[in-house]
Amino acid sequence: MVSHQEKSEIYWKNTSNSHLAAPEYYEKKKKILEVIISHIPAAHSTLDIGCGNGEYTAMFLPKSEKIVGYDISPGLLDVARQNFAHEPKMTFHCATVDEISPDQEKFNTILCMGVTSCIIDDEKFNALVKKMVHLASNNAFIIMGDSLSHHNTLSLEDQSGYVAKYRDLHLYQNTFISEGLRLVSDIKVMDGYGGKTTNNLMLFWKK
Numbered sequence: 001m002v003s004h005q006e007k008s009e010i011y012w013k014n015t016s017n018s019h020l021a022a023p024e025y026y027e028k029k030k031k032i033l034e035v036i037i038s039h040i041p042a043a044h045s046t047l048d049i050g051c052g053n054g055e056y057t058a059m060f061l062p063k064s065e066k067i068v069g070y071d072i073s074p075g076l077l078d079v080a081r082q083n084f085a086h087e088p089k090m091t092f093h094c095a096t097v098d099e100i101s102p103d104q105e106k107f108n109t110i111l112c113m114g115v116t117s118c119i120i121d122d123e124k125f126n127a128l129v130k131k132m133v134h135l136a137s138n139n140a141f142i143i144m145g146d147s148l149s150h151h152n153t154l155s156l157e158d159q160s161g162y163v164a165k166y167r168d169l170h171l172y173q174n175t176f177i178s179e180g181l182r183l184v185s186d187i188k189v190m191d192g193y194g195g196k197t198t199n200n201l202m203l204f205w206k207k
Contacts, residue, residue: 004120004155008163009072009096012118016075018052020162021192025199029113029145029189032201033059036185040141040203043108047135049100049128050115051092054080057111061089064109070095097128106137113145116172117164120155125167126175133179133206142181142204145189147197148172154196166197176204 002010019026033056043064048057051069053076060067069092071077077092084090097119110132119125132142149166156164173183181204189199 004157004163004165005124007157007161008118008120011161011163012072013074015073016079018073018076018114025190029199029201030056030059032187032189033143033145036143036187036201036203037063040109045105045107046109046111047107049097049110049112049132051080051111052076052114054084054090054092056113057090058084058087060109060111061087065089067091068107069093070097070100072096097124097131100131102131102134104135106140107135108137108140110136110140110142112143115146116144117146117148117166120163120165129175129179133176133181136206138206140206141184142176142206143201144176144204145199145201146172147192147199149197150195154193169198169200173202176202181206 037059045066046060046064048069051057051071054069057067057069067090074094077094080092116125119128136142147166148169150169153168154166177183184203184205186200186202189201191198
């Protein structure tokens, strides 16, 4: 029997479109991310976990000397490589979150947008948080963006094969805080599912 985690990975491996919500949602998210980026220092290196087509990854070009993106979808990565073939700072790699090596350079900035709600397995989620903290340098910033629940954790599965887990917002934040990170800011993009869920952009700092 295929697990929900496996279903989620199959869905994203085969997708060619990462935009599942209305256009205004992505426009607002991009504007908020611009504000966050403007308030963090320039970085030697930036890591984007779940880079997709590279649209958010590229926003770090003015503030980073080196940008590394990982995604599970070969189709989305093809788009990223085509769109940013002229950018020597940027490299893109196909890998699941499990396959991203912890034994590489430390990054000054880490971005992870729309990934954790698609990690259904809690052990995988906790392992990813630990991996990001490990890959972050001292004084690094970690930017997380995802859909979460206002109260109890919620699950979703639709006919397209999309599977999601909307974790409790406060428990989610505490997972990062318990790893020694400080929550610097938490900005809501918008609510969803009749107010049951919220999509937030959070900035964490590693001392």
